Amino acid sequence: MIPAAFEYHAPASLDDATALLARLGEEAKILSGGQSLIPLMKLRLSSPPHVVDINGIPGLSYIREADGVLAIGALTRESELEESEIVRARYPLLHDTCKVIADPLVRNLATIGGNLAHADPANDHPATMLALGAEVVARGPSGQRRLPIASFFTGPFETALAPGELLVEIRIPAPAARSGGAYFKLERKVGDFATAAVAAQLTLRSDGAVEQAGIALTNVGLTPIKAVQAETSLRGKRLDDATIAQAARLASAASEPAADLRGSVAYKKDLVRVLTGRALRKAAERADRRR
Amino acid sequence: MTPRTSLDVGGMGHSIKRKEDPRFIRGKGTYVDDVQLPGMLWLDIVRSPHAHAKIVKIDTAAALATPGVLAVITGQDLAKYNLHWMPTLMSDTQMVLPVDKVMYQAQEVAAVLATSRYAAADGAAAVTVEYEPLPVVVDPKKALEPGAPVLRTDKKDKKDNHIWHWEWGDRAATDRAMAEADVTVKQDIYIPRIHVASIETCGCVAHFDKVNDKLTVWMTTQAPHAIRTVFALVAGHVGLQEHKIRIISPDIGGGFGGKVPVYPGYVIAVAASVLTGKPVKWIEDRMENLQADSFARDYHITAELAAKKDGTLTALRIKTLADHGYTDAAANPSKFPAGLFHVCTGSYDLKAAHVEVDGVYTNKPPGGIAYRCSFRVTEAVHTIERMVDLMAHQLGQDPAQFRLQNFVKPEQFPYKSALGWEYDSGNYGGALLKAMEQIDYARLRKEQQEKRQRGQLMGIGISSFTEIVGAGPSKHFDILGLKMFDSCEIRIHPTGKAIARFGTKSQGQGHETTYAQILAEELGIPARDIQVEEGDTDTAPYGLGTYASRSTPVAGAAAAVAARKVRDKARKIAAHLMEVAEQDLEWEPGKFSVKGAPDKFKTIQDIAFAAYTNHPQGLEAGLEAVSYYDPPNLTYPFGSYICVVDIDAGTGEVKVRRFVAIDDCGNIINPMIVQGQIHGGLTMGLAPALYEEISYDDNGNIQGGSFIDYLLPTAVETPKWETGHTVTPSPHHPLGAKGVGESATVGAPAAIANAVVDALWHLGVRHIDIPITPAKVWKVLREKGVTE
């Protein structure tokens, strides 16, 4: 499995990169961790005439918490997220997520920016970012802009990034007190994409009722799905069995899976229900611990 | 067994470190793709996207214009030399490259020869082929319906897709026993297509030396000698003669049966090298490996088992459709088109049995090879072990007790099975009782009951298998007429070191170590002083190769016999040296001493030296021997496995919590290696039980044709195997040993499947076909009203 020939570019700055991308247009593909792009090129499912390697651009790899926001540079590797103490201690949903992406070797190269920008509905970060209410920072030839994640995924493998724009940063609101999250993924084996997965993020009030809920679904539709009705159903309620079951049903109803080797439509919809219940319970348990 | 030799000598029973490891742990093995010759060319293959289609046109212009591309080889080109078809191991025929139509998706259509790996790939991508799709037949049942499109239009008088009918056993007696039975159970069992997927794929470097007319092929083959003969028979008419063909099987990155057949890629590479006079390398990629190389299994089985009210099993009846793809390229002994499937009465004393198998053509790649399993034995074991479990549950009996009641008893050996096999030795109850004790069976059953009360799903599964390995007695076993003996040639050097060469070929089993240990045992020469070589047909004695767990039973026996020949001569030399009569000498590993005067002795090293420096008059100099061993019978390893599973009622996931494997392979040569073989075999039993399957959609498109969907278990899915053994020596093997490489693959799937059904029996579940995926279990659970 040999990729087709291409021209290689390694810009040393963001400005060079955006200028290059603007010039090359559709002809170019951005190479970040390469863990989605290179397999596609080896199978010749993608044969871009130009490859723009952004790994040589300094200052795109960081995990910083400041001013109520966790800012993550696009080139941050999954393994760096996994090893990050801030992420482990304060963003359990994100920690859960990066641990179940691909396998440990792939995670040493795969980047969070690439995971979101690739917009594969099977990728895990998109749902997590939807549940967390993140923002992405895009940088183009004419400057920088912020986009809410909810408007980022426009279709399978399609995002709101304009041609020539780079995703440079992901911004996650710092968790309020009594917040917690969890990611539940069913995969057939390590290294597999999700049969279905659910990201849940909760903030509880002091009386235990739900202040805010984020629920999003992986690989059960053409894009990652924000289960809005399920989220709304929880607001102001205490998390008893009935409330959780109700939210799980609504999340399941929001899913639009297709049948494939991983299972039937009915199976995947039911998995969303089961996994939503488990994710909410775990998220609540974690929120409870973080008073 | 306490070893007879010291650890320093390292004979049988010692877990000495492997002799092959020092090169592997340094990355210094030589696998086929590591061979790089000056001026070497590369071959890449264009494959069909269609499962059945007429080839209208192959346009090679763009490919030929690609930099580095030298030629595009098509079926028409090979037809000029009558090399476009080749025989299969089952005397069917298989295309090397097609001239008029393709018969399965991913079939070879053309080959591109280029100056580099990358140029060859570019060339292959640039070939355009125009196809006219033909109706596709994927379901073997539909393939047999009247009016189904006939696939093998190349065969003049073929009017249907039926390949052969084969039956064995006493039909009338079986029918009678079935009719008279108090209880019968009947079950359809499908054993899917799977693929051995050794981590190294297949490939070769073919080098035809035009000056000397000599062809050398480095290739991933488990049977180099047989391959040499096949090449000579198939290509004799284009000038390849057997003495001018050298097959070298270098280090092999796993075989498991997948490296027995001759694949078209090898033949094309050889043809390309003969035409150009340059070395040509062909290495398939993983997707080609999974999509086009021979598969295993694909048996559609219907089984019926009969018993008396008291639980005594009486009879077994089996009907099977064997999906062979578009050609019967199974690797079976010629006389047995369904392999040794008729060992399906297993470990049980049945009075009557009858088996029928029908081979069918479909639009799929050819095969019917092993998956770390001796000739269809997994199919047999899976069937009988599932059926016995069904019967036990049906009768409300404990599956362990039920097995103990019905086993062939130790005093019945040698035991003639209802289907005519003569089992050499066994103690089935011993192995099962040991497994039950090791896993604490009684406590597990209690735990299961308690969990069931709480609605938790836990199952315990047993498999008490009997294997049949070591083909084989040459009166019954041959491949393409070549009798299934195997060989060993030993030469002892003057300084007492030795070289031994074999007709087999290790693919990870550690032959360099175990064979040296057998010789150390027999000759007392330390294993480290014995160089073992295999896989080069110019130097090694003829043999049929390594598969079907036959190396220890056959080549291992040849080693013992050859060593004993060496010893006979050594005795003569020792008698000469010590000036005593031969019968006054006593052998213990490493030396001959004079009876009654133990301090008067000559070591094997002394004797070896004398063989070249001071041999008795009238005796030839030198100390060497050859044995071509033809086993009097097969060996019948066995074992009992017990598995505990927990089932997630929400997701349908099955988790193997514990797995205890008690194996009996007779006398053990290297316990460490045997245990390693069992660990590996168990993992290749887990894989098809829960994860692996290759299937086809209605259009013949392969599903599971890459590692994205063909799910090899990682260390995370694989349980921590618990092993143990009993020792029941083979009475006819010179060392009392039996084969072991495949036992675990054969026995494990049934234990897992039985455990899952055991967990769900109370819900009314009777059977689930492997692989038991979460999706399948979920469906069954929801049908039975179980949910989270």
Added chain:
Amino acid sequence: MRVQLSINGEKHEADVEPRLLLVHLIRDVLRLTGTHIGCDTTHCGACTVLLEGRPVKSCTMFAVQANGKSLMTVEGLEQDGKLHPLQEGFMAEHGLQCGYCTPGMLMTGYAFLGKHPTPTEDEIRVAISGNLCRCTGYVNIVKAVQHAAATLREGAAR
């Protein structure tokens, strides 16, 4: 394109096409054939090498991306004729059979032990879950890593 890189402490230079995969640079051009290839889809880990100390799949990187970087392959484990404890562990515990996955396993294990001197069995299993082995069933690979961990700890204590 010209690439310069260091492998096992030795400087190498080569002229390559941008599309040349790192694994092919290592194997076919520089002839370090201990690093293997077992798949097309980044699943098997037979091609694992260390890139700046982290194990990565060299079949899923272009050689040009390694320009100026420092790599380590299985050939770099043995130092001054002395085997690394992991290599000893694999031999002692029978952690290999056909040997094809072994170089990848060794490289993953090497990086892992650098960060986890006292690993649990589960941690080891997760760490090697990007490396497939078809022969051993993993049990003895886990033991081999534990064996090496113990040797390394003893060495550190001394």
